[in-house]
Amino acid sequence: MAEGQDTGIEQRLRQAYREERRWYNIRGASRLTLWLIALLAVAFLIDWGLFAKTQMSGITGLTLLLVNVGILIWVYHREWGQYLKSYDPLTTALEVEKRHPELSSLLVSYMQLKDEPDAHEGNVSQDLIKAMRDQAIEFSRPIDFKDIVDLGQLRKIGAVAVVLFLIFSIAGIFNREHTGVLFQRLLGKDAEYPTNTVITGTSENLTIRVGGEPVITATVAEDGDIPENGRLFLKDKNSSEAAWKEVPMKRSEDPTNKFSFKLKPVDRDTLFYVKIGDDRSEQYTINVITSPRIENVDIALQYPEYMNRDAGTYDDLNLEVPENTTVKWTVRCNTPVSSWEVLVPSDWGEQTAENKPDESDPETDKDAPKFRSILADLDEAGTTATFEIPVAKALKYSFRWTEKANGFQYEDVQYGVKVTTDGLPDVDLIEPREVGYATVGKVVKMEAKGTDDIGLDKAWLVYSLNGADETKVEIFNFEGDTNKTFNYSWKLTDDLKELKPDDRVSFQIEVADRHPDREIHLRRTAPRQLTIVTPEAYLEWYRTEYGSQIEELKRSRNQELAAQKAVTQIQTEEGIEPVKEEDDDNE
Template sequence: MSRDILLQKIDEVRSRQRSVAIGQGAARVVLAAIGLVLAFFLVDWLILARSTPGSGDRLARGILVAAMLVTLGWVVWRSLIRVLLHTPDDDAVALKVERGHPELRGRLISTIQLRRSGTVSGSKELIAALEEDTVAFVGPKHFTDIIDLALLKKVALWATGVILLAGALGAWRSDFAAAILARLALTETSYPTSAKIVKVTEGITTARGEPFTITIELDPTGTLPEKASATIRDLSPDGNGRSTELALTRQSVDSNVYVGTIDQVLSDLEFRPAAHDALWPRYERIIAVDRPAIKALALAYRFPDYLNKKPESSAVGDIRAPEGSQVTITARFNRLVTSAKLVTRNDQQEQPPIDLKLIDSGSGATIDLPILADGSWKLLLRTEDGFDNKNPIDYVIDAVADRAPTAKISFPAQDKTVTRFARWPVRFSTRDDHGVAKGRLKYVINTADEALAGTGAFTVDTQPTNAQSLDLAGLVQGQPRPEAGGEVVFDLRTLGLTGDCRITYWIEVEDGKTPTPNKGISPTYVFTVVEAAVLEEMLERDRNSLIDSLKTIRTKQKDGRDGVDTLRRELQDTPAEPPK
């Protein structure tokens, strides 16, 4: 019975010691949890929320929360779980009681140990007497007074105070408390600020080398600073994460919209706006892409067959080719395109666009362009992401016209009076930019248009319709030549002339242009046909006129010589004056 009394007192001490340890552990866990949350807030608010936006912010918070959970778990293990798993035995509790009550002088631990061991030598009566003596000595003592409650009270007081302070702060700034809990849960939540950025220009793909405008909108009910800013970070390999600040100004005095322009986007960038105490939670990315452009050109020229000219090629966009040529344009681009259109301009009027045939999945395009007139051409390109070639290059089209051939009669090259039995050689020369193909001597008998005689006033289109012709045999031998000439005998005997008449004649030539050749004519000349007697009379008259002219010339020569001789004699007879 006495032993049961001692064991009961030992159990009371053990239970009280366990309860105190659990209370202390729970208070420590509460203090650690609140402290860790406070540490998370300070690190997150002062560092992470400002320097690691977007996915980097979430990752950093995740690492921090993981470290917090590990630390809290260690505190829970040390302060609670290990206490719950460890139960001190009777000897340990008895020794603790002995240390708290030194007057027991080992009676309690000795009694506990002797009664537990059944093999101990000695009288049972002696052990029972020791047990009775120990119970009597202990009497009404309560061993639980050895448990020190000071530390428990201190820790509990601190925990209670911290809980009340945290509750009061949470109630005062519930928005901050909600933000802390949300960010602990790794959500995309920002801390409350007096200024609130509600809208930002979304990151987009923009053309390289062109300006980009950043626009932010603030909540008009919050603070509206005079200026805002945006941190611009260079993402190019050579940029090394270099950052610059771009000033954002208000659109107007009372506006809640702020804008700023990056002069040139040369590489991929990202930006993060800030206004007063508000900071956008992430960086918005700007992807710089090249506008489509012509990287290389290949022009293949095919000329009209009648020119007998070999095909040519060029890498220059400006076109110079004879009219009727066809040029195959093959363009290579700096990036893939989904559309390529050819636009030509003739006589200052732009023609409707024509689609090119895309090749190599859109890295190039080709089209056949007939050269019909002077003008220009350009390509309009568009990519899958909607970019076009801004300000495309205008290339010149110089359509070289095939000029009409020319002809010239070099002999007799003047009007003549002849008889109907005359045979006159007519010498001529011709010229053309690509070569004369055919020629003929054309004439009209008894033409009434005397005003045209010898003036060359005929044109190709106004030639008399009743003109007759003689082919110029042998004018062209082999391929057409730019220059040709020859002689044709104009035999009037074959014309069956009777009586006086007039024959107007000229040379007509044509080139090899197809389907309609160009034609050219020489100046016209006239044979005036008269009877032989009339011609003889005319010749006699001309001879006499020539003789009279010669006589006149001789008389004038003699008069001139006589005058010179007289002047010479006068000079010789005049004495020279002495020098002064």
């Protein structure tokens, strides 16, 4: 066999391998191009229609890119990479034999035995090998090895890939802004797609006081589309289950590119964004600053000195204290404030000189505020206030704060201080109870009881002779007791030296408590009257009094006996055996 013929089969097999390689390259590139175009189209629709409109962050675009790259790697391996193998003449020969079975494995045998056998292989017939080679060359000469693949099969898929690639490229060129934004977003950047309507400004993040009514505004570019209405979307920031609520935004008449909407009172943090035409703003937050909340109350009570009571404490802003108690509040809230005012009625307590009006003007009084403020002392943190007020009468008060961070003012609910007044003392002259007659040497034995809610001071004997001016004599010191009974013996001649028969002596007991306003915190018993008589007349009066008392006792005894007789008669008529009373001597 000639050397040139061996080289011809080898070269034809290499050409067949290259043709097969070209076929796989064209098919793989076409399929990969179709997948690339499809993935880019889907990525654009997802990113533009979903991610961009919902203001998702750039990380979503990067995630989308990684997913697409993963899909392309899988497509490349499945449709292209796994077929890119190095040249193997035996494998190519098998492909040719598969296409032309009439070769009956001559080509494969030829490639396996193309080299001269080794010396030790003497048992192999060289003539037989040469005959087999010649037969392989003869049978393969009319065969085109490159027909193991048909490039015509790839015309359709190749044409489709080229056409779609050109269409996609032309569309990208004409919409280079959209294309550029897509690739930027796929790389993780926060780029925005161009829109017909362009929102140039919104209210952005707002900070309001609780109950505020903010106005959300938005402005669009004048050189773009300006629709008649916009839309405002609202949602509770702290509720994961809350849905977006849509409200319309009206376009103003001047300028015509501004939209606004006034919210009703807002009492919680709220998210919002604006959609006008085909553009949408970023998402912003309305931060609601709530009123300061009181966390701790410590009230010290300094009672009036005359009460002789230890200082008291209280932990409730509604309290009850005795009159003229000095109340010192120490109150802590949860939010730092720049000022803390205590609001009291304008007509309550004493006003400072600068706040007190010079003259009373009816018109001025009509417009005058119903309350005035007392500035409390604040600590450095602005959360604890201290103020002190002497309370002489009932007080209604509240707080007004100025929030430190934003300067918002808040007013608290109303609280009250009830005042218990120090009542007048009470006194009862137990003995003597009745008026009567007495001689000049009479010693009046008195028993009296004094009571008071705070504490008693002293007791006096107040007497007068024949209706003349009263005379007061101190007779007892209570020393602050609230309930005390005392006795006093008064010899008339000790204080009434010129006492004579037919004189009339009037006396009563007076007590006072420890209230500073002593002149009105007094109480007297009902007066008792004594008429001075001679000893004979007194003795006659005494006999008469004694006789009348004896007669009264007799009448009482007779009435008792009559009642007992009537009861016995009724028992007899009813058949009830009367109960016999045993004599006390037999018991």
